[in-house]
Amino acid sequence: xxxxxxxxxxxxxxxxxxxxxxxxxxxxxxxxxxxxxxxxxxxxxxxxxxxxxxxxxxxxxxxxxxxxxxxxxxxxxxxxxxxxxxxxxxxxxxxxxxxxxxxxxxxxxxxxxxxxxxxxxxxxxxxxxxxxxxxxxxxxxxxxxxxxxxxxxxxxxxxxxxxxxxxxxxxxxxxxxxxxxxxxxxxxxxxxxxxxxxxxxxxxxxxxxxxxxxxxxxxxxxxxxxxxxxxxxxxxxxxxxxxxxxxxxxxxxxxxxxxxxxxxxxxxxxxxxxxxxxxxxxxxxxxxxxxxxxxxxxxxxxxxxxxxxxxxxxxxxxxxxxxxxxxx
Numbered sequence: 001x002x003x004x005x006x007x008x009x010x011x012x013x014x015x016x017x018x019x020x021x022x023x024x025x026x027x028x029x030x031x032x033x034x035x036x037x038x039x040x041x042x043x044x045x046x047x048x049x050x051x052x053x054x055x056x057x058x059x060x061x062x063x064x065x066x067x068x069x070x071x072x073x074x075x076x077x078x079x080x081x082x083x084x085x086x087x088x089x090x091x092x093x094x095x096x097x098x099x100x101x102x103x104x105x106x107x108x109x110x111x112x113x114x115x116x117x118x119x120x121x122x123x124x125x126x127x128x129x130x131x132x133x134x135x136x137x138x139x140x141x142x143x144x145x146x147x148x149x150x151x152x153x154x155x156x157x158x159x160x161x162x163x164x165x166x167x168x169x170x171x172x173x174x175x176x177x178x179x180x181x182x183x184x185x186x187x188x189x190x191x192x193x194x195x196x197x198x199x200x201x202x203x204x205x206x207x208x209x210x211x212x213x214x215x216x217x218x219x220x221x222x223x224x225x226x227x228x229x230x231x232x233x234x235x236x237x238x239x240x241x242x243x244x245x246x247x248x249x250x251x252x253x254x255x256x257x258x259x260x261x262x263x264x265x266x267x268x269x270x271x272x273x274x275x276x277x278x279x280x281x282x283x284x285x286x287x288x289x290x291x292x293x294x295x296x297x298x299x300x301x302x303x304x305x306x307x308x309x310x311x312x313x314x315x316x317x318x319x320x321x322x323x324x325x326x327x328x
Contacts, residue, residue, distance in 0.1 A: 007281065007283050008282060009145045009173070009282060010277065011043065011238055011277070011280055012040070012044070012045045012275050012276065012277045013046050013238050013240045013266075013276050014033050014046065014240055014273075015048065015240065015242065015251075015253035015254070015268070015270075015274055016033070016047070016048070016051065016242070016273040017242065018051045018052075018054050018242060019054065020055075020056075020247070021054050023052055023053065026053075030051070030092070031084055033045070033047070033275055034084045034085075034088055034090065037090060037275065038088035038090050040277055042090060042277060043091060044093075044143075044145075044173070045092050045093070046177060046238045046240040047092070047095070047240055048178060048179060048240045049109065049179045049240075050096060050107060050179060051096075051242065052081075052095065052096040053069045053070075053097045055179045055242065056247035056248070056249055058097070058128050059128055061129065063131050066129055067099070069097050070105050071098065071099060072098065072100075072101070073098060077096055078096070078110055078112065081110065085112040085113060085116075086114060086115075091112065091143070092111070093111040093177065093240075094109070094110060095107070095108065095110075097132065098120070104133045105129075105131055105132045105133060106126065106134075106135060107126045108120050108121065109177050111141075111175065115144075119141045119151070121135065121139035121151035121152070122135025122137075123156060124136075124138075124153075124162060125155040125159065126315055127155070127319040138166050138169055139166075140166060140169040143173070147172045147282055147285070149171055149172075149173045149174070149175060150166035150174050152166060152174060152175075153177055154177065154178045155315070157176050160229070160232075161305065163233055163235075167235055172234070172285045173235065173238065174230075176237055177241075178241040179241065179242045179246065179251055180242075181213075181221075181241065181242075181251045181252030181253070182212070182218070182250045190221070191216070191217045191218075193217075193250070194209075194218075194249075194250040196250060199271070202271045210269060210271060212252070213254060218269065222239070222254055222256065226239060226262075227263070230261070230290070231260070231289065231290050232293065233290045234260045234285060234290025234291030234293070234294060235260055236260060237257070237258045239255065239256040240255055241253055241254055243271070244271070244272075253268065253271070253272075253274065254267065255267065255268050256276065257278040260284050260290055261284070261290075265278040266278035
């Protein structure tokens with residue numbers, strides 16, 4: 001597809017509660033939201049991390065169980081998403097466990113374009129299972145809307161270097177699929193688990209679960225860093241997340257779209273499957289503070305960023321370790 005000169009891109013972010021290992025159900029939900037998005041003339045639609053295969057039950061599977069869920073990029077699930085993208089003329093991103101040609105497994109996210117092309121990102125900081133490998137490269141690609149898009153999956157976005165590198169590779173729209181909210185953390189000021197009974201009683205007591213989703217375990221936590229990623233790099237961020245019970249945790253949804261100034265242009269804190277839609281004003285990109293900061297960089301000063309601290313952990317250790325990382 002040749003790039004257009006459009007100054008607006010209609011994007012949407014979906015939060016939905018997947019079913020563990022139930023690809024048929026999850027793909028059906030993707031199809032339903034895609035039809036709704038197409039009716040609203042959405043051009044780019046983002047679904048959550050590993051929403052095709054399911055997420056938090058995976059750490060409890062043995063190798064054969066993970067293998068059974070995994071598919072190659074030309075497997076049946078991505079073919080379904082590709083067909084939806086082509087038939088509705090919409091770009092669709094969705095996550096799954098990928099089986100590579102060499103047999104390795106990855107937490108991958110695939111954006112299927114309306115012309116049949118697909119772009120795959122392998123999570124750089126994978127911790128879901130000891131047999132799921134981490135990716136080794138950034139994913140940035142041209143779109144027909146005159147902008148370059150990038151993909152970073154969940155924890156990839158927490159490390160500021162990854163977002164900066166993606167922006168330096170030319171991305172001005174970042175697709176950021178997640179499965180997060182209310183997780184265990186040893187940090188006294190990080191997210192804490194949301195009681196499952198609050199999710200189970202969401203219809204009888206909607207105020208209680210909404211307070212959790214809008215509070216320090218959901219929206220408040222996201223607003224500590226998501227706007228900074230958008231603002232500091234002068235990019236749009238399309239944040240998609242699971243919602244509801246996922247094994248023994250509660251995902252908070254909070255589907256959100258932010259502009260290059262870090263402003264929220266669309267969001268929801270509904271305790272339900274939902275989609276938010278926004279028209280991205282692409283004219284904001286070049287004018288943004290973050291893009292000016294990128295142009296003002298002095299790379300000769302940044303050699304320290306290439307040096308190891310000496311206390312680095314692999315992604316699983318970094319995610320789950322109780323070991324202190326404070327250095328004297």
